Amino acid sequence: MSDDLRDFIAKAREMGECRFIEGAHWDVEMGRIAELSLTRPESPLLVFDKVPGYPPGYRIAANPFSSSSRVALAMGLPLELKGIALIRAWKDKLAAIKPIPPKTVNTGPVRENVLLGDDVDVLKFPIPKWHELDGGRYIGTGCMFIQKDPDSGWVNIGAYRSQVVDRNTVTFHCVPGHHGAVIAKKYWDRGQSCPIAMVLGQAPYLWISAISPVPIELDEYAWTGGLKNRPVEVLKGQTVDLPVPADAEIVLEGEMPPPQAESAPEGPFGEWEGYYAGVRTPHPVVKIKAILHRNDPIQFGVPMLVATHDDNIIQAVDYSAQLWAEFDRQIAGVKGVSFVPQARRRTMIVVSLKQMYPGHVKQAALIAAGTYRGATVAGRFVVVVDDDIDPTNMSEVLWAIGTRCDPKSQIDFLDNRLSLASDPRLEPEKRKIGNYTCSTALIDACRPWAWRDQFPKTTKTTPEILAQVRQKWGDALFGERRT
Numbered sequence: 001m002s003d004d005l006r007d008f009i010a011k012a013r014e015m016g017e018c019r020f021i022e023g024a025h026w027d028v029e030m031g032r033i034a035e036l037s038l039t040r041p042e043s044p045l046l047v048f049d050k051v052p053g054y055p056p057g058y059r060i061a062a063n064p065f066s067s068s069s070r071v072a073l074a075m076g077l078p079l080e081l082k083g084i085a086l087i088r089a090w091k092d093k094l095a096a097i098k099p100i101p102p103k104t105v106n107t108g109p110v111r112e113n114v115l116l117g118d119d120v121d122v123l124k125f126p127i128p129k130w131h132e133l134d135g136g137r138y139i140g141t142g143c144m145f146i147q148k149d150p151d152s153g154w155v156n157i158g159a160y161r162s163q164v165v166d167r168n169t170v171t172f173h174c175v176p177g178h179h180g181a182v183i184a185k186k187y188w189d190r191g192q193s194c195p196i197a198m199v200l201g202q203a204p205y206l207w208i209s210a211i212s213p214v215p216i217e218l219d220e221y222a223w224t225g226g227l228k229n230r231p232v233e234v235l236k237g238q239t240v241d242l243p244v245p246a247d248a249e250i251v252l253e254g255e256m257p258p259p260q261a262e263s264a265p266e267g268p269f270g271e272w273e274g275y276y277a278g279v280r281t282p283h284p285v286v287k288i289k290a291i292l293h294r295n296d297p298i299q300f301g302v303p304m305l306v307a308t309h310d311d312n313i314i315q316a317v318d319y320s321a322q323l324w325a326e327f328d329r330q331i332a333g334v335k336g337v338s339f340v341p342q343a344r345r346r347t348m349i350v351v352s353l354k355q356m357y358p359g360h361v362k363q364a365a366l367i368a369a370g371t372y373r374g375a376t377v378a379g380r381f382v383v384v385v386d387d388d389i390d391p392t393n394m395s396e397v398l399w400a401i402g403t404r405c406d407p408k409s410q411i412d413f414l415d416n417r418l419s420l421a422s423d424p425r426l427e428p429e430k431r432k433i434g435n436y437t438c439s440t441a442l443i444d445a446c447r448p449w450a451w452r453d454q455f456p457k458t459t460k461t462t463p464e465i466l467a468q469v470r471q472k473w474g475d476a477l478f479g480e481r482r483t
């Protein structure tokens with residue numbers, strides 16, 4: 001497991017998975033380069049430097065998780081794991097987490113530069129405008145916000161996007177129901193501003209806790225400590241009573257006034273679905289009082305690009321592992337779960353099931369559609385396949401849909417399901433009245449239970465026999481050494 005962001009970059013470099021790019025402009029050019037890089041599978045981490053108009057060393061790390069091996073590196077798992085094996089290993093690791101509270105230290109690299117008062121200016125960093133039609137420069141994509149619940153003192157970390165308004169103001173885009181929005185509202189309901197710290201470059205394992213559905217009231221620093229098996233080192237903020245990571249690259253400290261007192265227009269932004277579906281609307285703002293940063297700071301950029309290959313494998317792996325664990329708590333027979341990266345993850349879930357009783361497939365589909373982690377938002381398709389199908393292998397999944405599913409009798413629909421403003425398929429009329437809902441298809445792509453024994457046998461050789469063939473013929477075929 002890598003330690004801070006610099007260590008992650010150094011390790012990616014050792015693995016031959018890092019490209020340094022000098023001279024790219026912050027105005028859309030970096031975004032396009034990052035997208036072009038994703039036309040190749042398992043593409044490198046990109047580090048942009050010498051951005052025109054900015055001092056050398058002020059860098060941006062993009063496409064951090066566009067390869068399985070770097071996802072495994074961030075998760076502290078064997079680097080060779082891929083597909084369902086990577087998801088299984090992450091699921092096992094999550095099951096073993098014993099939270100370890102963070103350790104408060106007196107100082108750390110993030111305090112190398114402390115800017116207060118008139119020196120506060122976020123535009124001193126080369127903040128990208130990622131997509132052509134973005135409404136502005138997005139300082140927060142691979143970021144994390146830190147907030148404290150005013151009642152319980154519980155600390156939450158969440159990744160919510162953020163656009164620059166001016167030198168000391170940025171926006172806060174948090175979907176209602178996400179913990180950051182829940183905490184902020186508690187302050188605003190009392191007429192108070194919400195203290196907040198925003199981290200712009202952090203250890204990748206810590207960022208996982210920010211994007212992962214960690215249960216409410218569980219301190220994400222403690223969860224991460226458990227993941228790492230040692231406490232995360234934090235400092236007390238310079239101007240806010242919030243713990244910030246001691247080895248962060250950049251931290252912005254400030255407060256969010258109630259939106260009725262101050263807000264700013266935000267968006268549109270190239271959303272995770274791959275469209276500019278959301279419109280420009282007033283958003284809560286963070287008024288920045290202090291900036292802490294390391295020398296030659298590195299921003300962490302995860303703008304969610306749609307290209308030939310996945311830009312953020314880590315989220316698909318995490319969601320899949322968490323839903324699979326949920327299945328284990330509820331029913332037997334689930335052999336694998338995959339949020340499909342090619343469909344932008346949340347919109348399509350595939351469950352591989354060893355059928356054990358009548359109705360088992362429908363039960364699995366409804367659990368996937370109905371649990372917090374499975375349903376989340378904008379979940380359009382749940383596909384259940386038999387246990388001979390690898391749910392991460394789309395060739396196999398499509399084979400199952402094409403040959404085992406009778407559409408009329410094996411597809412059901414659910415309506416009025418939670419979606420969100422960035423959903424490109426939301427009808428204009430529904431968008432106008434804020435009715436953010438969609439439907440979900442439950443696709444049973446399994447051999448029908450009632451006559452499964454009469455279903456024609458497949459010509460496909462079993463993985464066990466293919467392994468024997470590989471042992472004997474692998475050399476001749478692939479030039480492999482026999483082991």
Ligand SMILES: Cc1cc2nc3c(=O)[nH]c(=O)nc-3n(C[C@H](O)[C@H](O)[C@H](O)COP(=O)(O)O)c2cc1C
Binds near residue numbers: 162173
């Ligand atoms: C790159 C990236 C960007 C994200 N942007 C947002 C966002 O702008 N707003 C939001 O509410 N959630 C966003 N999310 C999802 C949340 O980070 C995620 O649901 C997380 O679990 C929320 O944490 P919370 O439950 O502690 O609020 C983003 C996730 C990723 C991976």
